[in-house]
Amino acid sequence: MSTLYQDLIEANIGKVLENEPLAKHTTMKIGGPAEIFIEPSNSEHLTKAFRIIKKHNVKWRAIGRGSNLLVADQGIEGVVIKLGLGMDDFELNGDTLTVGGGYSIIKLATIISKKGLSGLEFSSGIPGSIGGAVYMNAGAHGADMSKILVKAHILFEDGTLEWLTNEEMKFSYRTSILQEERPGICIGAVLKLQKGEKENIVAVMQKNKDYRRDTQPWNYPCAGSIFRNPLPNYAGQLVEDAGLKGYQIGGAKISEMHGNFIVNAGGATAQDVLDLIDFVKKTIYEKYEVSMETEVEIIGLK
Template sequence: MQTLVKELLEANVGKVKENEPLAHHTTIKIGGPADVFVEPNSIESLQKVMAIIQKHQMNWRAIGRGSNLLVSDEGIEGVVIKLGEGLDDLLINDEEVTVGGGYSLIKLATLTSKQGLSGLEFAGGIPGSVGGAVYMNAGAHGSDMSHVLKKAQILFPDGTIEWLTNEEMEFAYRTSILQKKRPGVCIAAVLQLKKGKREEIVTAMQKNKDYRRDTQPWNYPCAGSIFRNPLPNYAGKLIEEAGLKGYAIGGAKISEQHANFIVNIGNAKSQDVLDLITYVKGTIQRLYGIELETEVEIIGRKS
């Protein structure tokens, strides 16, 4: 590990830290340390990071703004790569937007709406990065990234960079080809938006943001929706009907505002959230015969 860290520092790839607490980098403010934490300052630096990781045959994981993630209390073995500054370029050319994987999705949605470009109104309240949104096909209000993505630039573990078309991304509900079939890092995306009336676009996005603010718990740290919707049912509605709003284990509680959110009400452990997830799944299975699947990604060492 020391040799790997030494090589990363010598390669001048950006920020490099050892035993960095991931609670500092997740929206739910939970997570043990990463053995090595790297924030590359460019695509070239990211390629160097990946080459060093492969040379040492280390496990790795890319993150963006840490939403939709639950990291174990024991942390993550290997290298965590955070996409942020240095991978957040933006170019708007008429209706086509080319944006870095580290760019804030909320910031992008706000900016494009003010320029009279329609397509990202759904994303106004999604607190993730563009790369993370592509990775999980983030969506809301009847739309998602698959509706606007033209192509995505992906760095694969062997160091190659490819542009994958919308079809090649194999998007489905909250999934893409990057999750299991072809693991890689989304370093940039080209989005196809449409010109429209600025006032109407801004109003529609603000309406979506207001709805999220009024119905979802942003007064406590959370990871976003915990369960995928078992369509035609909705996870939040099932959990609420089961009387589980406000149920807590340790520092983790099912939100009283929206039952598909688990909030960190103070020093929650990852295990508290996992125990709560298990309890909810068991209750919904017993009452309704429906097996809930997690939308939040659970990663890290097993306890």
């Protein structure tokens, strides 16, 4: 791995670190080290780094702002690529927005709302990046990325770059083609917005933000919703009905505000969270015969 590290350093592609604690890069503040951690300074440097990674034939994975993510305590083998600074440009042309995969979706939604453009109101309060939002078809309040995405710029495992249309992304509930069928990194996206009344758009944004503040425990480190809603049921309601709000294993605790959130109440390990997830799954199935599936992405387990 040291040869790979040296090659990446010499390539001058941006930030390159060894054994970087991923707890510093996740909203849950949990996670062991990445053997090599890189934050490319632009899309060209990302492509250059990717060629070096493939040449060394090591495992890799991408992260954005670290929300919706639980990293194992033992960390991640190979290379972790963070889309951040340098991958966060955007260009607005009328009601069409071209944006880098590393751009904060909250920040973008705020900027766009003030320009009287509608379509991103649902994302107010979602602490992720555009790339991650496309990857998992992030959504809330009855809307999601599939409603506004025109096409996505994807870097695939073999190093090829390709634009995929909305249809080719095969979006469904919190899912896209990138998760299993064709693993890749969303490095950019083109979004189609709609012109509207700025005051109305900003008001909806504020309403969504207030709802999240009043119902979700963002004062604690957390990863967002832990479970997918097993429709027609809602995960948070099932957990609350089962009397599990406030239940704690180690430093991991089911939020007393919202049953579908597990918070880091202090010193939580990934194993604490995994044990709590398993406990919830078992309890809900025993009580209601409903199978719970995780929405949070769990990575680094061997």
